Amino acid sequence: MPTHAPTVADLNEKALLARIFPRLGAPKALLGPGDDAAIVAAPDGRTVISIDTLVQDADFRLSWPSGYRTSGFDVGWKCAAQNLSDINAMGAVATSLVVSLTLPGSTEVAWVEDLADGLAAAIHVLGASGCSVVGGDLGRGREVVVTAAVTGSLEGRAPVLRSGARPGDVVAVAGVLGRAAGGLAVLESSEDYASLHSDPSTENQVLLELAAAQCRPRPPLARGPEAAAAGATAMLDISDGLVRDAGRIAAASGVAVELDPAALARHAEPLQAAASRLGADALDWVLGGGEDHGLLAAFPAGTALPEGFERLGTVHDGAGVTVGGEAPRVAGWDHFAG
The missing domain is CATH 3.90.650.10 (PurM-like C-terminal domain)
Structure with a gap:
Protein backbone atom coordinates (compact mmCIF):
# COMPACT_ATOMS: atom_id res chain seq x y z
CA MET A 1 0.00 0.00 0.00
CA PRO A 2 1.34 3.49 -0.82
CA THR A 3 2.34 5.69 2.11
CA HIS A 4 1.73 8.82 0.00
CA ALA A 5 -1.53 10.19 -1.35
CA PRO A 6 -2.66 7.62 -3.93
CA THR A 7 -1.71 8.48 -7.51
CA VAL A 8 -3.01 7.05 -10.76
CA ALA A 9 0.18 4.95 -10.93
CA ASP A 10 -1.04 3.10 -7.82
CA LEU A 11 -4.22 1.97 -9.61
CA ASN A 12 -4.99 0.07 -12.76
CA GLU A 13 -7.32 1.51 -15.39
CA LYS A 14 -10.37 -0.41 -14.16
CA ALA A 15 -9.85 0.79 -10.60
CA LEU A 16 -9.43 4.41 -11.70
CA LEU A 17 -12.59 4.28 -13.81
CA ALA A 18 -14.41 2.88 -10.79
CA ARG A 19 -13.43 6.08 -8.95
CA ILE A 20 -14.62 8.32 -11.80
CA PHE A 21 -17.92 6.99 -13.12
CA PRO A 22 -19.96 7.13 -9.89
CA ARG A 23 -19.17 10.84 -9.62
CA LEU A 24 -20.62 11.64 -13.04
CA GLY A 25 -24.19 10.51 -12.41
CA ALA A 26 -26.33 8.24 -14.53
CA PRO A 27 -25.65 8.69 -18.27
CA LYS A 28 -28.53 10.15 -20.28
CA ALA A 29 -28.00 7.88 -23.27
CA LEU A 30 -29.38 4.76 -24.89
CA LEU A 31 -26.08 3.10 -23.97
CA GLY A 32 -23.50 4.59 -21.65
CA PRO A 33 -20.00 3.57 -20.52
CA GLY A 34 -18.94 -0.07 -20.67
CA ASP A 35 -18.85 -0.89 -24.38
CA ASP A 36 -16.59 0.28 -27.20
CA ALA A 37 -18.90 3.21 -27.90
CA ALA A 38 -21.90 4.97 -26.43
CA ILE A 39 -25.25 5.28 -28.20
CA VAL A 40 -27.05 8.62 -28.02
CA ALA A 41 -30.55 9.30 -29.31
CA ALA A 42 -30.92 11.81 -32.15
CA PRO A 43 -34.67 12.47 -32.41
CA ASP A 44 -34.06 15.62 -34.48
CA GLY A 45 -32.40 13.48 -37.17
CA ARG A 46 -29.29 15.67 -37.05
CA THR A 47 -26.39 15.70 -34.59
CA VAL A 48 -24.35 18.79 -33.75
CA ILE A 49 -20.82 17.85 -32.64
CA SER A 50 -17.75 19.72 -31.43
CA ILE A 51 -14.48 18.91 -29.69
CA ASP A 52 -12.09 20.89 -27.49
CA THR A 53 -8.85 20.22 -25.64
CA LEU A 54 -7.21 21.60 -22.50
CA VAL A 55 -3.45 21.05 -22.30
CA GLN A 56 -1.38 21.61 -19.18
CA ASP A 57 0.92 24.67 -19.50
CA ALA A 58 -0.82 25.75 -22.72
CA ASP A 59 -4.42 26.17 -21.56
CA PHE A 60 -3.91 26.06 -17.79
CA ARG A 61 -1.13 25.81 -15.23
CA LEU A 62 -1.23 23.43 -12.31
CA SER A 63 0.59 26.11 -10.29
CA TRP A 64 0.35 29.80 -11.18
CA PRO A 65 2.80 32.65 -10.39
CA SER A 66 0.24 34.05 -7.93
CA GLY A 67 0.41 30.82 -5.95
CA TYR A 68 -3.01 29.58 -7.07
CA ARG A 69 -3.09 25.83 -7.67
CA THR A 70 -5.51 24.63 -10.32
CA SER A 71 -7.83 21.98 -8.95
CA GLY A 72 -9.19 19.04 -10.85
CA PHE A 73 -12.60 20.63 -10.31
CA ASP A 74 -11.45 23.74 -12.19
CA VAL A 75 -10.26 21.72 -15.18
CA GLY A 76 -13.38 19.54 -15.26
CA TRP A 77 -15.65 22.59 -15.05
CA LYS A 78 -13.79 24.47 -17.76
CA CYS A 79 -13.75 21.42 -20.03
CA ALA A 80 -17.51 21.09 -19.78
CA ALA A 81 -18.16 24.84 -20.08
CA GLN A 82 -16.18 25.43 -23.25
CA ASN A 83 -17.69 22.41 -25.00
CA LEU A 84 -21.25 23.19 -23.95
CA SER A 85 -20.75 26.75 -25.17
CA ASP A 86 -19.82 25.59 -28.69
CA ILE A 87 -23.10 23.70 -28.96
CA ASN A 88 -24.96 26.72 -27.54
CA ALA A 89 -23.45 28.93 -30.24
CA MET A 90 -25.13 26.84 -32.95
CA GLY A 91 -28.53 27.40 -31.36
CA ALA A 92 -28.56 23.81 -30.12
CA VAL A 93 -28.69 22.07 -26.74
CA ALA A 94 -26.06 19.60 -25.55
CA THR A 95 -26.95 15.91 -25.29
CA SER A 96 -23.71 14.10 -24.41
CA LEU A 97 -20.03 14.41 -23.60
CA VAL A 98 -17.24 11.89 -24.12
CA VAL A 99 -14.03 12.76 -22.30
CA SER A 100 -10.45 11.63 -22.87
CA LEU A 101 -7.94 12.01 -20.02
CA THR A 102 -4.19 11.81 -20.46
CA LEU A 103 -2.52 11.77 -17.04
CA PRO A 104 1.03 11.52 -15.68
CA GLY A 105 1.44 8.61 -13.29
CA SER A 106 2.15 11.08 -10.49
CA THR A 107 -1.35 12.63 -10.72
CA GLU A 108 -3.15 12.14 -7.42
CA VAL A 109 -6.32 10.08 -7.62
CA ALA A 110 -8.13 12.75 -5.60
CA TRP A 111 -7.33 15.32 -8.31
CA VAL A 112 -8.91 13.07 -10.96
CA GLU A 113 -11.97 12.49 -8.79
CA ASP A 114 -12.22 16.25 -8.37
CA LEU A 115 -12.10 16.65 -12.15
CA ALA A 116 -15.06 14.28 -12.51
CA ASP A 117 -16.92 16.33 -9.88
CA GLY A 118 -16.18 19.51 -11.85
CA LEU A 119 -17.53 18.03 -15.07
CA ALA A 120 -20.76 16.94 -13.38
CA ALA A 121 -21.17 20.22 -11.49
CA ALA A 122 -20.72 22.40 -14.58
CA ILE A 123 -23.27 20.39 -16.57
CA HIS A 124 -25.78 20.79 -13.73
CA VAL A 125 -25.10 24.39 -12.66
CA LEU A 126 -24.84 25.81 -16.19
CA GLY A 127 -28.20 24.30 -17.05
CA ALA A 128 -27.33 21.57 -19.57
CA SER A 129 -30.02 19.34 -18.12
CA GLY A 130 -30.22 17.00 -21.11
CA CYS A 131 -26.48 16.31 -21.18
CA SER A 132 -24.25 13.81 -19.37
CA VAL A 133 -20.85 12.17 -19.71
CA VAL A 134 -21.50 8.93 -21.60
CA GLY A 135 -17.97 7.57 -22.00
CA GLY A 136 -14.38 8.38 -22.81
CA ASP A 137 -10.80 7.17 -22.63
CA LEU A 138 -7.86 7.05 -20.22
CA GLY A 139 -4.21 7.24 -21.16
CA ARG A 140 -0.83 7.96 -19.60
CA GLY A 141 1.41 10.81 -20.69
CA ARG A 142 3.89 13.42 -19.53
CA GLU A 143 1.30 16.16 -18.91
CA VAL A 144 -2.37 16.49 -18.17
CA VAL A 145 -4.49 16.70 -21.32
CA VAL A 146 -8.29 16.74 -21.20
CA THR A 147 -10.22 16.44 -24.45
CA ALA A 148 -13.99 16.33 -24.70
CA ALA A 149 -16.30 15.83 -27.64
CA VAL A 150 -19.85 17.07 -27.21
CA THR A 151 -22.98 16.29 -29.16
CA GLY A 152 -26.12 18.39 -29.36
CA SER A 153 -29.61 18.59 -30.79
CA LEU A 154 -31.12 21.44 -32.79
CA GLU A 155 -34.60 20.33 -31.65
CA GLY A 156 -36.07 21.12 -35.04
CA ARG A 157 -34.45 24.55 -35.42
CA ALA A 158 -32.15 25.61 -38.22
CA PRO A 159 -28.54 25.98 -37.06
CA VAL A 160 -27.19 29.49 -36.62
CA LEU A 161 -23.93 29.75 -38.59
CA ARG A 162 -21.20 32.39 -38.68
CA SER A 163 -21.96 33.17 -42.30
CA GLY A 164 -25.42 34.73 -42.18
CA ALA A 165 -24.78 38.31 -41.03
CA ARG A 166 -25.96 41.00 -43.46
CA PRO A 167 -25.41 44.77 -43.71
CA GLY A 168 -27.82 46.55 -41.41
CA ASP A 169 -27.86 43.78 -38.80
Whole structure:
Protein backbone atom coordinates (compact mmCIF):
# COMPACT_ATOMS: atom_id res chain seq x y z
CA MET A 1 0.00 0.00 0.00
CA PRO A 2 1.34 3.49 -0.82
CA THR A 3 2.34 5.69 2.11
CA HIS A 4 1.73 8.82 0.00
CA ALA A 5 -1.53 10.19 -1.35
CA PRO A 6 -2.66 7.62 -3.93
CA THR A 7 -1.71 8.48 -7.51
CA VAL A 8 -3.01 7.05 -10.76
CA ALA A 9 0.18 4.95 -10.93
CA ASP A 10 -1.04 3.10 -7.82
CA LEU A 11 -4.22 1.97 -9.61
CA ASN A 12 -4.99 0.07 -12.76
CA GLU A 13 -7.32 1.51 -15.39
CA LYS A 14 -10.37 -0.41 -14.16
CA ALA A 15 -9.85 0.79 -10.60
CA LEU A 16 -9.43 4.41 -11.70
CA LEU A 17 -12.59 4.28 -13.81
CA ALA A 18 -14.41 2.88 -10.79
CA ARG A 19 -13.43 6.08 -8.95
CA ILE A 20 -14.62 8.32 -11.80
CA PHE A 21 -17.92 6.99 -13.12
CA PRO A 22 -19.96 7.13 -9.89
CA ARG A 23 -19.17 10.84 -9.62
CA LEU A 24 -20.62 11.64 -13.04
CA GLY A 25 -24.19 10.51 -12.41
CA ALA A 26 -26.33 8.24 -14.53
CA PRO A 27 -25.65 8.69 -18.27
CA LYS A 28 -28.53 10.15 -20.28
CA ALA A 29 -28.00 7.88 -23.27
CA LEU A 30 -29.38 4.76 -24.89
CA LEU A 31 -26.08 3.10 -23.97
CA GLY A 32 -23.50 4.59 -21.65
CA PRO A 33 -20.00 3.57 -20.52
CA GLY A 34 -18.94 -0.07 -20.67
CA ASP A 35 -18.85 -0.89 -24.38
CA ASP A 36 -16.59 0.28 -27.20
CA ALA A 37 -18.90 3.21 -27.90
CA ALA A 38 -21.90 4.97 -26.43
CA ILE A 39 -25.25 5.28 -28.20
CA VAL A 40 -27.05 8.62 -28.02
CA ALA A 41 -30.55 9.30 -29.31
CA ALA A 42 -30.92 11.81 -32.15
CA PRO A 43 -34.67 12.47 -32.41
CA ASP A 44 -34.06 15.62 -34.48
CA GLY A 45 -32.40 13.48 -37.17
CA ARG A 46 -29.29 15.67 -37.05
CA THR A 47 -26.39 15.70 -34.59
CA VAL A 48 -24.35 18.79 -33.75
CA ILE A 49 -20.82 17.85 -32.64
CA SER A 50 -17.75 19.72 -31.43
CA ILE A 51 -14.48 18.91 -29.69
CA ASP A 52 -12.09 20.89 -27.49
CA THR A 53 -8.85 20.22 -25.64
CA LEU A 54 -7.21 21.60 -22.50
CA VAL A 55 -3.45 21.05 -22.30
CA GLN A 56 -1.38 21.61 -19.18
CA ASP A 57 0.92 24.67 -19.50
CA ALA A 58 -0.82 25.75 -22.72
CA ASP A 59 -4.42 26.17 -21.56
CA PHE A 60 -3.91 26.06 -17.79
CA ARG A 61 -1.13 25.81 -15.23
CA LEU A 62 -1.23 23.43 -12.31
CA SER A 63 0.59 26.11 -10.29
CA TRP A 64 0.35 29.80 -11.18
CA PRO A 65 2.80 32.65 -10.39
CA SER A 66 0.24 34.05 -7.93
CA GLY A 67 0.41 30.82 -5.95
CA TYR A 68 -3.01 29.58 -7.07
CA ARG A 69 -3.09 25.83 -7.67
CA THR A 70 -5.51 24.63 -10.32
CA SER A 71 -7.83 21.98 -8.95
CA GLY A 72 -9.19 19.04 -10.85
CA PHE A 73 -12.60 20.63 -10.31
CA ASP A 74 -11.45 23.74 -12.19
CA VAL A 75 -10.26 21.72 -15.18
CA GLY A 76 -13.38 19.54 -15.26
CA TRP A 77 -15.65 22.59 -15.05
CA LYS A 78 -13.79 24.47 -17.76
CA CYS A 79 -13.75 21.42 -20.03
CA ALA A 80 -17.51 21.09 -19.78
CA ALA A 81 -18.16 24.84 -20.08
CA GLN A 82 -16.18 25.43 -23.25
CA ASN A 83 -17.69 22.41 -25.00
CA LEU A 84 -21.25 23.19 -23.95
CA SER A 85 -20.75 26.75 -25.17
CA ASP A 86 -19.82 25.59 -28.69
CA ILE A 87 -23.10 23.70 -28.96
CA ASN A 88 -24.96 26.72 -27.54
CA ALA A 89 -23.45 28.93 -30.24
CA MET A 90 -25.13 26.84 -32.95
CA GLY A 91 -28.53 27.40 -31.36
CA ALA A 92 -28.56 23.81 -30.12
CA VAL A 93 -28.69 22.07 -26.74
CA ALA A 94 -26.06 19.60 -25.55
CA THR A 95 -26.95 15.91 -25.29
CA SER A 96 -23.71 14.10 -24.41
CA LEU A 97 -20.03 14.41 -23.60
CA VAL A 98 -17.24 11.89 -24.12
CA VAL A 99 -14.03 12.76 -22.30
CA SER A 100 -10.45 11.63 -22.87
CA LEU A 101 -7.94 12.01 -20.02
CA THR A 102 -4.19 11.81 -20.46
CA LEU A 103 -2.52 11.77 -17.04
CA PRO A 104 1.03 11.52 -15.68
CA GLY A 105 1.44 8.61 -13.29
CA SER A 106 2.15 11.08 -10.49
CA THR A 107 -1.35 12.63 -10.72
CA GLU A 108 -3.15 12.14 -7.42
CA VAL A 109 -6.32 10.08 -7.62
CA ALA A 110 -8.13 12.75 -5.60
CA TRP A 111 -7.33 15.32 -8.31
CA VAL A 112 -8.91 13.07 -10.96
CA GLU A 113 -11.97 12.49 -8.79
CA ASP A 114 -12.22 16.25 -8.37
CA LEU A 115 -12.10 16.65 -12.15
CA ALA A 116 -15.06 14.28 -12.51
CA ASP A 117 -16.92 16.33 -9.88
CA GLY A 118 -16.18 19.51 -11.85
CA LEU A 119 -17.53 18.03 -15.07
CA ALA A 120 -20.76 16.94 -13.38
CA ALA A 121 -21.17 20.22 -11.49
CA ALA A 122 -20.72 22.40 -14.58
CA ILE A 123 -23.27 20.39 -16.57
CA HIS A 124 -25.78 20.79 -13.73
CA VAL A 125 -25.10 24.39 -12.66
CA LEU A 126 -24.84 25.81 -16.19
CA GLY A 127 -28.20 24.30 -17.05
CA ALA A 128 -27.33 21.57 -19.57
CA SER A 129 -30.02 19.34 -18.12
CA GLY A 130 -30.22 17.00 -21.11
CA CYS A 131 -26.48 16.31 -21.18
CA SER A 132 -24.25 13.81 -19.37
CA VAL A 133 -20.85 12.17 -19.71
CA VAL A 134 -21.50 8.93 -21.60
CA GLY A 135 -17.97 7.57 -22.00
CA GLY A 136 -14.38 8.38 -22.81
CA ASP A 137 -10.80 7.17 -22.63
CA LEU A 138 -7.86 7.05 -20.22
CA GLY A 139 -4.21 7.24 -21.16
CA ARG A 140 -0.83 7.96 -19.60
CA GLY A 141 1.41 10.81 -20.69
CA ARG A 142 3.89 13.42 -19.53
CA GLU A 143 1.30 16.16 -18.91
CA VAL A 144 -2.37 16.49 -18.17
CA VAL A 145 -4.49 16.70 -21.32
CA VAL A 146 -8.29 16.74 -21.20
CA THR A 147 -10.22 16.44 -24.45
CA ALA A 148 -13.99 16.33 -24.70
CA ALA A 149 -16.30 15.83 -27.64
CA VAL A 150 -19.85 17.07 -27.21
CA THR A 151 -22.98 16.29 -29.16
CA GLY A 152 -26.12 18.39 -29.36
CA SER A 153 -29.61 18.59 -30.79
CA LEU A 154 -31.12 21.44 -32.79
CA GLU A 155 -34.60 20.33 -31.65
CA GLY A 156 -36.07 21.12 -35.04
CA ARG A 157 -34.45 24.55 -35.42
CA ALA A 158 -32.15 25.61 -38.22
CA PRO A 159 -28.54 25.98 -37.06
CA VAL A 160 -27.19 29.49 -36.62
CA LEU A 161 -23.93 29.75 -38.59
CA ARG A 162 -21.20 32.39 -38.68
CA SER A 163 -21.96 33.17 -42.30
CA GLY A 164 -25.42 34.73 -42.18
CA ALA A 165 -24.78 38.31 -41.03
CA ARG A 166 -25.96 41.00 -43.46
CA PRO A 167 -25.41 44.77 -43.71
CA GLY A 168 -27.82 46.55 -41.41
CA ASP A 169 -27.86 43.78 -38.80
CA VAL A 170 -27.37 44.62 -35.14
CA VAL A 171 -24.46 42.94 -33.35
CA ALA A 172 -25.23 41.88 -29.78
CA VAL A 173 -23.56 39.99 -26.97
CA ALA A 174 -24.89 37.73 -24.23
CA GLY A 175 -22.68 37.03 -21.22
CA VAL A 176 -19.68 38.91 -19.91
CA LEU A 177 -16.61 40.33 -21.64
CA GLY A 178 -13.09 40.69 -20.29
CA ARG A 179 -13.56 38.96 -16.95
CA ALA A 180 -11.71 35.75 -17.81
CA ALA A 181 -8.88 37.81 -19.29
CA GLY A 182 -8.74 39.79 -16.04
CA GLY A 183 -8.67 36.52 -14.14
CA LEU A 184 -5.75 35.28 -16.22
CA ALA A 185 -3.91 38.49 -15.37
CA VAL A 186 -4.58 37.89 -11.66
CA LEU A 187 -3.31 34.31 -11.81
CA GLU A 188 -0.21 35.30 -13.76
CA SER A 189 0.54 38.27 -11.51
CA SER A 190 2.74 38.69 -8.44
CA GLU A 191 -0.38 39.12 -6.30
CA ASP A 192 -0.31 36.50 -3.54
CA TYR A 193 -3.52 34.52 -3.97
CA ALA A 194 -3.56 33.35 -0.34
CA SER A 195 -3.28 36.96 0.85
CA LEU A 196 -6.21 37.97 -1.34
CA HIS A 197 -8.30 35.40 0.53
CA SER A 198 -7.12 36.48 3.96
CA ASP A 199 -7.87 40.18 3.36
CA PRO A 200 -11.62 40.49 2.56
CA SER A 201 -11.43 43.98 1.06
CA THR A 202 -13.76 44.84 -1.80
CA GLU A 203 -10.81 45.30 -4.15
CA ASN A 204 -9.40 41.89 -3.29
CA GLN A 205 -12.79 40.28 -3.69
CA VAL A 206 -12.99 41.62 -7.24
CA LEU A 207 -9.63 40.01 -8.06
CA LEU A 208 -10.82 36.69 -6.64
CA GLU A 209 -14.00 36.88 -8.71
CA LEU A 210 -11.98 37.53 -11.85
CA ALA A 211 -9.75 34.53 -11.14
CA ALA A 212 -12.87 32.41 -10.72
CA ALA A 213 -14.14 33.65 -14.10
CA GLN A 214 -10.97 32.31 -15.72
CA CYS A 215 -10.98 28.96 -13.90
CA ARG A 216 -14.75 28.33 -13.97
CA PRO A 217 -16.41 30.31 -16.79
CA ARG A 218 -20.19 30.54 -16.97
CA PRO A 219 -21.43 30.57 -20.56
CA PRO A 220 -25.07 31.65 -20.95
CA LEU A 221 -26.38 28.32 -22.21
CA ALA A 222 -30.05 29.29 -22.41
CA ARG A 223 -29.31 32.16 -24.77
CA GLY A 224 -28.23 30.22 -27.86
CA PRO A 225 -31.57 28.53 -28.58
CA GLU A 226 -33.37 31.76 -27.65
CA ALA A 227 -31.27 33.71 -30.15
CA ALA A 228 -32.00 31.13 -32.83
CA ALA A 229 -35.72 31.40 -32.14
CA ALA A 230 -35.51 35.20 -32.32
CA GLY A 231 -34.02 35.07 -35.82
CA ALA A 232 -30.27 35.47 -35.23
CA THR A 233 -28.54 35.57 -38.61
CA ALA A 234 -25.07 34.64 -37.30
CA MET A 235 -23.61 33.57 -33.97
CA LEU A 236 -20.50 32.19 -32.32
CA ASP A 237 -18.93 31.48 -28.95
CA ILE A 238 -16.45 34.15 -27.82
CA SER A 239 -13.49 31.98 -26.90
CA ASP A 240 -10.51 33.76 -28.49
CA GLY A 241 -11.45 37.38 -27.83
CA LEU A 242 -14.16 39.72 -29.06
CA VAL A 243 -12.13 41.24 -31.90
CA ARG A 244 -10.88 37.93 -33.28
CA ASP A 245 -14.27 36.25 -33.03
CA ALA A 246 -16.16 39.22 -34.48
CA GLY A 247 -13.64 39.02 -37.32
CA ARG A 248 -14.65 35.42 -37.91
CA ILE A 249 -18.28 36.43 -38.37
CA ALA A 250 -17.18 39.26 -40.66
CA ALA A 251 -15.02 36.97 -42.79
CA ALA A 252 -17.56 34.14 -42.99
CA SER A 253 -20.40 36.54 -43.86
CA GLY A 254 -18.43 38.79 -46.21
CA VAL A 255 -19.25 41.92 -44.20
CA ALA A 256 -17.69 44.45 -41.83
CA VAL A 257 -18.46 44.57 -38.10
CA GLU A 258 -18.28 47.93 -36.31
CA LEU A 259 -18.19 47.80 -32.51
CA ASP A 260 -19.60 50.69 -30.49
CA PRO A 261 -17.01 52.30 -28.17
CA ALA A 262 -19.69 53.36 -25.68
CA ALA A 263 -21.00 49.80 -25.37
CA LEU A 264 -17.47 48.46 -24.93
CA ALA A 265 -16.78 51.07 -22.26
CA ARG A 266 -19.76 49.83 -20.25
CA HIS A 267 -18.15 46.39 -20.11
CA ALA A 268 -14.71 47.80 -19.31
CA GLU A 269 -15.70 50.23 -16.55
CA PRO A 270 -16.32 47.61 -13.79
CA LEU A 271 -12.90 46.08 -14.56
CA GLN A 272 -10.88 49.29 -14.58
CA ALA A 273 -9.81 49.35 -10.91
CA ALA A 274 -8.54 45.77 -11.09
CA ALA A 275 -6.79 46.46 -14.39
CA SER A 276 -5.07 49.54 -12.96
CA ARG A 277 -3.84 47.55 -9.96
CA LEU A 278 -2.37 44.94 -12.30
CA GLY A 279 -0.87 47.45 -14.73
CA ALA A 280 -3.28 46.51 -17.49
CA ASP A 281 -6.04 48.16 -19.51
CA ALA A 282 -9.59 46.97 -18.96
CA LEU A 283 -10.60 47.75 -22.54
CA ASP A 284 -7.84 45.45 -23.80
CA TRP A 285 -9.35 42.67 -21.69
CA VAL A 286 -12.78 43.34 -23.22
CA LEU A 287 -11.48 43.48 -26.80
CA GLY A 288 -8.84 40.78 -26.73
CA GLY A 289 -9.61 38.43 -23.87
CA GLY A 290 -11.43 35.21 -24.55
CA GLU A 291 -12.65 32.31 -22.41
CA ASP A 292 -15.71 34.01 -20.93
CA HIS A 293 -17.60 31.99 -23.55
CA GLY A 294 -20.33 34.52 -24.11
CA LEU A 295 -22.28 34.64 -27.36
CA LEU A 296 -21.75 37.14 -30.16
CA ALA A 297 -24.72 37.27 -32.50
CA ALA A 298 -26.16 39.32 -35.35
CA PHE A 299 -29.89 40.09 -35.60
CA PRO A 300 -31.90 41.80 -38.35
CA ALA A 301 -32.45 45.51 -37.75
CA GLY A 302 -35.62 46.13 -35.77
CA THR A 303 -35.56 42.74 -34.05
CA ALA A 304 -36.30 42.87 -30.33
CA LEU A 305 -33.14 41.45 -28.80
CA PRO A 306 -33.76 38.32 -26.71
CA GLU A 307 -33.37 38.53 -22.95
CA GLY A 308 -29.74 38.67 -21.91
CA PHE A 309 -28.45 40.21 -25.16
CA GLU A 310 -27.03 43.74 -25.30
CA ARG A 311 -26.39 45.76 -28.45
CA LEU A 312 -22.67 45.98 -29.18
CA GLY A 313 -22.42 47.27 -32.75
CA THR A 314 -23.61 47.00 -36.32
CA VAL A 315 -22.91 45.16 -39.56
CA HIS A 316 -21.91 47.09 -42.70
CA ASP A 317 -20.68 46.50 -46.22
CA GLY A 318 -16.94 45.92 -46.26
CA ALA A 319 -14.58 43.67 -44.37
CA GLY A 320 -12.95 43.29 -40.98
CA VAL A 321 -13.66 44.74 -37.54
CA THR A 322 -13.49 48.34 -36.41
CA VAL A 323 -14.10 50.09 -33.10
CA GLY A 324 -15.84 53.41 -33.71
CA GLY A 325 -14.46 53.38 -37.24
CA GLU A 326 -10.87 52.76 -36.13
CA ALA A 327 -8.76 49.59 -36.29
CA PRO A 328 -8.82 47.78 -32.92
CA ARG A 329 -5.60 47.89 -30.92
CA VAL A 330 -5.67 44.23 -29.90
CA ALA A 331 -6.22 41.13 -31.98
CA GLY A 332 -7.19 38.35 -29.55
CA TRP A 333 -5.82 34.87 -28.96
CA ASP A 334 -4.14 32.64 -31.53
CA HIS A 335 -2.67 29.30 -30.42
CA PHE A 336 0.14 29.45 -32.96
CA ALA A 337 0.98 33.16 -33.15
CA GLY A 338 3.96 34.51 -31.25
